[in-house]
Amino acid sequence: MGESLTESRTETTLPAPGGQRYAEPRQAAGTPEGRGTIGTQRDGRPAPTEGHEAATLLEWARAEVDPVLRTALGSLPGPMRRIALYHFGWERADGTAAEGSSGKAVRPALVLAAAAAGGGSEARAGAARAAAAVELVHNFTLLHDDVMDRHTTRRHRPTAWSAFGDADAILAGDALQALALRLLAQDPHRAAPAAAARLADCVVELCAGRHADAAMQRRAPAEVTLDEVLAMAEAKTGALLGSACAIGGLYAGASEAEVAALDAFGREAGLAFQLIDDVIGIWGDPHRTGKPVGADPAARKKSLPVAAAFASGHPAAAELAELYARPSERGDAEHIALAVERAGGRDWAQGQAADRMARAMQQLARAVPDPEAAGDLLALAEFVTRRAG
């Protein structure tokens, strides 16, 4: 979907030469400072803008959405409530209160920022249930992903299936999906039915993306095309960010074209995030703690830079194929990283990330032509791509 909406429209949103930096709509309105190179560290706090800092936006989103989430989770029957509260970090496994992290609230913040961009503070206030619904969907997929991937920790705690068993984690996920769609079914806002339909479509796309990822990991790396990996990443990562923005737009009464552009904005930013996350998964991020360097090569993951390396036709791709065919051994992550880099996978991924952010900016300018109104969405997109890893 995002792929069909990426044509350049305005001069101000074309990527700068070299593909490593992206121009921003806001530059036209008087914020000349560059926003850092994609995939590299920016020092300190975000530059002052017409909009708000991402950290503030996320904090506001938490404050607006958490009461709705807590009421929704509180409506669950006992055991389902307990698993859900544990997953959100609000209770320990024994049911006592906790102050754990329930995530960064990026998706609810996107819903609220998109609503505010199109309809001001009134639209923003009206979209709180929708923002909570999007966050519930995100968390339902995390619960099920953790079961399927056998992840043992999330947000510095044992995953729900580790604490309560597979069946209860599956059931709690099912219940959270139902809660999400119930929030929208009971929302009297006139945008609610369209938002519910969009969110349900998004769930289907997330499931398909999750399936494609698993199916791809089982195939030989040379058989997986770059387009397939990009499509998978868009479904798995881009779809929910896009839906969050589109749903915010619906609550602002945006036109169909604007909603489509908001969706494309979120999808492109999501893909940029995934590309950078994949780069960090191979080469790490020297400036921060996060994924250990080489985690993805050690797991023989077919991430985006790897798919690009295989598709390059470079001699290093053959070497890479050989390394991927061998059983994992100590130190081979470095060899893999080197082969991917020599085959051009790293440069491709970084250039592609910059390109995706440029496309995101184009879509944002289309959806919200006033740079001041678009400021918060831009700040969140930048946060999403900077925080990768």
Place this chain on the structure above:
Amino acid sequence: MGESLTESRTETTLPAPGGQRYAEPRQAAGTPEGRGTIGTQRDGRPAPTEGHEAATLLEWARAEVDPVLRTALGSLPGPMRRIALYHFGWERADGTAAEGSSGKAVRPALVLAAAAAGGGSEARAGAARAAAAVELVHNFTLLHDDVMDRHTTRRHRPTAWSAFGDADAILAGDALQALALRLLAQDPHRAAPAAAARLADCVVELCAGRHADAAMQRRAPAEVTLDEVLAMAEAKTGALLGSACAIGGLYAGASEAEVAALDAFGREAGLAFQLIDDVIGIWGDPHRTGKPVGADPAARKKSLPVAAAFASGHPAAAELAELYARPSERGDAEHIALAVERAGGRDWAQGQAADRMARAMQQLARAVPDPEAAGDLLALAEFVTRRAG
């Protein structure tokens, strides 16, 4: 919920003495023949009524709902569609067309019959999407239940997880829940939002019931109270039948009280079904093939007759506790069956099933006072309880 709506209201709907037969509202309108004893075999086809035979109603429901279901499943992305079509019996695992069974369509038939009872053929026609949504929810829970229970066959085919793996069966279930709620979100009928909220609530209740069942099976039988088992059975089995009827009522423009009575009707009929199914799970049904005799005792299942036996205080209950504590061995299913019977578990379950059907009839008379209009719902409730096993 069903529990609070069970007071007798009319003379015509009181259970007959002995608790083994139930009087019917329709008897007052000129169909004097008895409808057979609950839990026993009736010979041949249902007696003629003002309404339609259950088999005809189910066939009509399939004809009305299958096109909606096929369109909905057809909208899924490739791999999710394939798993869903396989689960519904419409494709083989290799993707070729199949003519397998997708179930008896009891729940969609209840939606349509409840809509018709309150609003005639127009309301019935308007409820097709809602009926399909209820069937999608039912099938989503089957997909997940089969993963959790490790069931290897369903509808005479390998279960979806057996054919495609756990992850894909979980994802396909997630996608079906989303499809169900999308159907309602896109339904322009004014009852759709209330129906969606009700269906989402029902999903939460089904999850809680499924959790309670598993948790109960892990506890010592003497610790499990009869009320707990009844509440679990109502959530696990009664809730969706009740929601199906209630949603049909919403599409007919029924009053809140009528919708509540329709919900209670479905719940009570569902409990009656579960009681009879549990009886058959221990003693079998001599008149038909189905569950093998003794399957539940062999699995040490804490079904309703067993819970009643443990709660009886009869000396046979102590013997039963001893049998349940021992590892399974050849022939002990018979001993368990005998102990449950001596402790009064069988009589209790059969009496309780009759009582539940009587309560269902009372609720039906409240929801749809005209016996002629209620005929189809009655026929379906009788079908549900007769077909147990």
